[in-house]
Amino acid sequence: RCVTAMNKNFHIECFTCVECNQPFGEDGFHEKNGQTYCKRDFFRLYAPKCNGCQQAITSSFITALGTHWHPDCFVCQ
Numbered sequence: 135r136c137v138t139a140m141n142k143n144f145h146i147e148c149f150t151c152v153e154c155n156q157p158f159g160e161d162g163f164h165e166k167n168g169q170t171y172c173k174r175d176f177f178r179l180y181a182p183k184c185n186g187c188q189q190a191i192t193s194s195f196i197t198a199l200g201t202h203w204h205p206d207c208f209v210c211q
Contacts, residue, residue: 140165151175 135146150157153175164176171179181190185199186207196203 139163139170140168153179 136143137146137149138144139149147157149163149170151163151172152169153171156172158170158172161173163170164173165171166176166180177190177192181192182195182202183189184191184195184204184207185201186203186209189204191202191204194205196205196208198208
């Protein structure tokens with residue numbers, strides 16, 4: 135069996151995340167500069183980080199004070 139992605143053909147067992155070498159699950163894959171990543175590694179490497187908790191922002195966020203925040207992390211001190 136094979137899979138076609140990014141205009142190329144891959145053996146299923148060869149179509150894996152460039153970081154963790156795991157096959158892609160139901161979340162599919164993300165591509166950057168011709169490299170394929172699982173969702174977890176893609177967000178860890180390329181998603182903006184929250185100024186409050188330093189974790190990757192993968193959905194809605196607030197931009198304030200020149201940085202990005204998860205809505206739950208942007209609170210008055």
